Amino acid sequence: xxxxxxxxxxxxxxxxxxxxxxxxxxxxxxxxxxxxxxxxxxxxxxxxxxxxxxxxxxxxxxxxxxxxxxxxxxxxxxxxxxxxxxxxxxxxxxxxxxxxxxxxxxxxxxxxxxxxxxxxxxxxxxxxxxxxxxxxxxxxxxxxxxxxxxxxxxxxxxxxxxxxxxxxxxxxxxxxxxxxxxxxxxxxxxxxxxxxxxxxxxxxxxxxxxxxxxxxxxxxxxxxxxxxxxxxxxxxxxxxxxxxxxxxxxxxxxxxxxxxxxxxxxxxxxxxxxxxxxxxxxxxxxxxxxxxxxxxxxxxxxxxxxxxxxxxxxxxxxxxxxxxxxxxxxxxxxxxxxxxxxxxxxxxxxxxxxxxxxxxxxxxxxxxxxxxxxxxxxxxxxxxxxxxxxxxxxxxxxxxxxxxxxxxxxxxxxxxxxxxxxxxxxxxxxxxxxxxxxxxxxxxxxxxxxxxxxxxxxxxxxxxxxxxxx
Numbered sequence: 295x296x297x298x299x300x301x302x303x304x305x306x307x308x309x310x311x312x313x314x315x316x317x318x319x320x321x322x323x324x325x326x327x328x329x330x331x332x333x334x335x336x337x338x339x340x341x342x343x344x345x346x347x348x349x350x351x352x353x354x355x356x357x358x359x360x361x362x363x364x365x366x367x368x369x370x371x372x373x374x375x376x377x378x379x380x381x382x383x384x385x386x387x388x389x390x391x392x393x394x395x396x397x398x399x400x401x402x403x404x405x406x407x408x409x410x411x412x413x414x415x416x417x418x419x420x421x422x423x424x425x426x427x428x429x430x431x432x433x434x435x436x437x438x439x440x441x442x443x444x445x446x447x448x449x450x451x452x453x454x455x456x457x458x459x460x461x462x463x464x465x466x467x468x469x470x471x472x473x474x475x476x477x478x479x480x481x482x483x484x485x486x487x488x489x490x491x492x493x494x495x496x497x498x499x500x501x502x503x504x505x506x507x508x509x510x511x512x513x514x515x516x517x518x519x520x521x522x523x524x525x526x527x528x529x530x531x532x533x534x535x536x537x538x539x540x541x542x543x544x545x546x547x548x549x550x551x552x553x554x555x556x557x558x559x560x561x562x563x564x565x566x567x568x569x570x571x572x573x574x575x576x577x578x579x580x581x582x583x584x585x586x587x588x589x590x591x592x593x594x595x596x597x598x599x600x601x602x603x604x605x606x607x608x609x610x611x612x613x614x615x616x617x618x619x620x621x622x623x624x625x626x627x628x629x630x631x632x633x634x635x636x637x638x639x640x641x642x643x644x645x646x647x648x649x650x651x652x653x654x655x656x657x658x659x660x661x662x663x664x665x666x667x668x669x670x671x672x673x674x675x676x677x678x679x680x681x682x683x684x685x686x687x688x689x690x691x692x693x694x695x696x697x698x699x700x701x702x703x704x705x706x707x708x709x710x711x712x713x714x715x716x717x718x719x720x721x722x723x724x725x726x727x728x729x730x731x732x733x734x735x736x737x738x739x740x741x742x743x744x745x746x747x748x749x750x751x752x753x754x755x756x757x758x759x760x761x762x763x764x
Contacts, residue, residue: 620649
C-alpha cells in the first residue's frame with residue numbers, strides 16, 4: 295500500500311471516480327460526505343492525504359471550516375489538497391494561509407491523473423518529513439545520552455565562563471587547545487565542545503598521544519597506503535576517519551615535531567600525507583589538550599611554535615578544583631549518587647557542613663582525585679556520614695608532606711598572623727574533636743579549656759557541632 299487517502303466530498307460520482315483511480319494505484323481510500331462523519335472516522339483511518347471540497351451540501355461545516363479545525367486543533371501531519379469549483383480570491387488566500395498542500399479546481403480541466411501526481415508527491419513529502427522528525431528525535435536522544443555520560447558539572451563563575459567560551463568556539467567551528475592541570479576535566483571539556491558543535495553525531499575519536507610510539511604515530515593519525523611496505527595491507531588514519539567530525543589529541547606535546555608539522559598542514563590546507571601514499575583532502579576539526587601551562591607551552595621545545603601560534607587565539611584554560619569553590623560540593627554529590635547505583639550504602643551526610651574542610655585541601659589531582667576519593671569512601675564505609683568523610687579527608691591530608699605535622703609552611707604561607715593562627719586553631723580543634731569521637735566536653739577537658747569556650751571557638755571558626763554526628 296502506497297498510502298491512505300480520505301475524501302470529504304458531497305458529490306458521490308466524483309468521489310467514486312477518484313476512489314477508483316486511487317485504489318488502482320495501491321491507495322487505501324475512505325469517503326465521507328459530511329463533516330460529522332469525516333471527523334468520526336478520521337482518527338481511526340489516519341490518512342496521509344485528505345481531499346477536501348470547499349462547498350459541502352448538507353454538512354454542518356464547510357470545507358474551509360474543516361481545514362481551519364484540522365490545522366488549529368489536530369497535531370497531525372496531514373497533507374490536505376483542496377478540490378473545489380470556483381472560489382473567491384479571499385477564500386484562496388485563506389486556504390493558502392491555513393497551510394493546504396495544494397488547490398485543484400473542478401471543471402473542464404480537472405484531471406484524475408494530475409490529481410494522482412499531486413497525491414504521490416504529497417505522500418512522498420509526508421514520509422520525508424516524518425523520517426526527518428525521527429532523525430531529529432534520535433539526534434536529541436543521542437545528545438541526552440551523551441550529556442548523561444559526560445556531564446560538565448559546576449556552577450562557579452569560572453566554569454560558566456568556560457562553558458560560554460566552548461559554546462562560542464564550537465559554534466564558530468574552530469580548532470582549540472584545552473589547557474589544565476592533571477584531572478581538571480580536559481576530556482569533559484572536549485566532549486562539551488563536541489556536544490555543542492554542528493559536527494555532533496559525526497565521528498569523534500580520542501587519542502592519548504603518550505600511548506603512541508614514535509614509529510606508529512604517523513600511521514595511526516594519517517594512515518598507511520596499501521603496499522607502502524612489503525605485506526602492508528593499508529590502514530585508514532584517524533584524520534580520515536574523523537573527516538567532517540572531531541579528533542581529540544590529548545597530551546599533544548608527546549607527538550613528534552614532524553607529526554606536529556603534518557598536523558599544522560592539515561589545519562591550514564585541509565589535507566594529509568598518507569604514509570607511503572598520496573595527499574588526501576580532509577575536513578577534520580581538532581581539539582588539542584595539554585597539562586602544561588600556557589607560558590611553558592609557548593616556549594617548549596616539544597611543541598612547534600608555528601602550531602602554537604596557529605591556535606593561540608583559541609585556548610581554553612580550565613581552572614583547578616581549588617579555585618571552583620562550591621563546585622566541589624556539586625561534584626561530590628554527583629559522584630556519591632553515581633556510585634550509589636553500583637554499591638550499597640547508607641547516605642547520611644550534609645556536604646554543606648564539610649565545605650570549609652574540603653576547600654582546605656588543595657586537591658592536586660583535581661576532579662579525578664576527588665572522584666577516586668569518593669569511591670574509596672564508599673568501598674570502605676557502610677555509612678557515608680560527615681564524620682567518615684572527615685576521617686578519610688584527614689588521613690589524606692596527613693599523608694601529604696605539606697599537610698603533615700612538619701609541614702608548617704602551610705601556616706607560614708598565610709601572611710596575616712590572625713588568619714594563620716585561626717587556620718592552625720581550627721585544625722587543632724578538629725583534630726582533637728575527631729580523636730574524641732566529637733565529644734565536646736571531653737575534648738574541652740583535654741584541651742584545658744571550658745566547654746562553653748570550646749563552643750564559642752567552634753562557632754567562630756565555622757565548625758558545626760553536627761559535623762561529626764551526621
